[in-house]
Amino acid sequence: xxxxxxxxxxxxxxxxGLGSRIAARLEDxxxxxxxxxxxxxxxxxxxxxxxxxxxxxxxxxxxxDGMVVASGVVAFGAAADLDPATVDELFAVNxxxxxxxxxxxxPHLAESARAGRDPFVVTLSGIVAEAPVAxxxxxxxxxxxxxxxxxxxxxxxxRAGIRILDARPGxxxxxxxxxxxxxxxxxxxAALDPDAVAARIVTAIVDGEKDLPSTAFVGGAx
Numbered sequence: 001x002x003x004x005x006x007x008x009x010x011x012x013x014x015x016x017g018l019g020s021r022i023a024a025r026l027e028d029x030x031x032x033x034x035x036x037x038x039x040x041x042x043x044x045x046x047x048x049x050x051x052x053x054x055x056x057x058x059x060x061x062x063x064x065d066g067m068v069v070a071s072g073v074v075a076f077g078a079a080a081d082l083d084p085a086t087v088d089e090l091f092a093v094n095x096x097x098x099x100x101x102x103x104x105x106x107p108h109l110a111e112s113a114r115a116g117r118d119p120f121v122v123t124l125s126g127i128v129a130e131a132p133v134a135x136x137x138x139x140x141x142x143x144x145x146x147x148x149x150x151x152x153x154x155x156x157x158x159r160a161g162i163r164i165l166d167a168r169p170g171x172x173x174x175x176x177x178x179x180x181x182x183x184x185x186x187x188x189x190a191a192l193d194p195d196a197v198a199a200r201i202v203t204a205i206v207d208g209e210k211d212l213p214s215t216a217f218v219g220g221a222x
Contacts, residue, residue, distance in 0.1 A: 002118040002206050005030030008061040010053070012036050012044070012101070013071030017174025018124065021198035022068055029202065032061060038071065044097040054104050063115070064108040066205070068122040069098050072143075074176055076183030079137040086182040087138050094142035098123065099149050102164075106157065113161030120163045120205055123150045127170040127214040135186060154210070165204060167212040169197045192217055 009026050013019035014035030023033045034057050036044075044050050057064050073093045075086050102121055109119040129147035132140035147166050154164035171177075173191035197217060204212050 002066075002120060002208055004206060007031045007065040007117065008034065008057065008063050009066040009068065010034045010036060010057055010064060010105075012067070012069045012098075013038075016070055017176065017194050018172060018198055018201075019068070019070030021194055022070055022122075022201055025198055025202040026068075026205075029206070031066070034060065036071075044071075044101060045092045047100055050097065050100045050104050053101070054108065058108060063112055064105060064119070065112045065117050066120045066122075067102070067105055067109070068124075068201075069101070070122075070124050071098075072124070072176070073181050074136070074139050075181050076135055076139075076185055078135065082138055083182065089181055090138050090142045091145070094139070095145045095149075098146055102149075102153060106160070106162065109157070109162045110160040118163070118208070119161065120165060121150075121157070122201060122205060123147070123164065123166045124201075125150065125166050125168055127168050129166075129168055130214055135183075163208070163210060165210055165212060167201050167204070167216075168214045169200075169212075169217040170214050172197050 004026060009031045011019055011023040011033055014023045015037040023035055027033050036053050073090060075090055112119040123146055125143040125147035128136060128140040129144045150164050150166040157164055169192055171188045171191050172194050174194050177185040200217055
């Protein structure tokens with residue numbers, strides 16, 4: 001069991017449909033949540049920005065006990081029509097900046113473990129990491145790369161007492177697909193309830209789960 005009471009948790013993408021809900025539930029559990037978002041002027045594609053976010057948390061709270069990466073961008077369209085700039089942005093936001101952030105947070109999370117707490121990192125790669133989707137080739141690739149990093153880094157971080165949990169919910173009823181950086185969203189089937197998805201992720205954090213495949217979210221459609 002992971003105790004949220006008093007834990008300092010950084011939430012990336014905290015103004016998004018899922019990030020905002022996860023942040024609220026963490027606060028309901030007693031965590032001190034530090035919110036970070038691109039809409040708040042924190043674009044983590046620059047390494048200096050990654051350092052600034054982590055330094056800000058440490059300056060404000062003196063420690064970091066958990067991190068949830070709920071930020072991301074999406075693009076639609078055929079693989080043959082992809083613009084290189086679109087691919088660059090997908091990987092910069094969904095993959096590279098997240099990897100740099102997790103790597104940069106490791107010393108702080110390791111210190112949390114040495115202090116007897118149960119630090120964690122949650123990534124949201126989504127169902128496309130399990131089953132890449134036509135018309136979402138580059139987006140699927142950026143999220144699959146993140147999922148692979150979470151698995152491999154999780155094995156390393158475990159030695160320092162840090163848990164990495166990757167969540168792969170299916171299409172969720174947020175506004176992400178309404179604001180793609182390229183292309184237009186196709187018609188999706190029934191969407192998962194974002195409140196139910198957020199609740200499931202926070203439950204997994206508290207219960208010490210180490211993986212949340214798409215099947216863990218079955219039954220949450222609305």
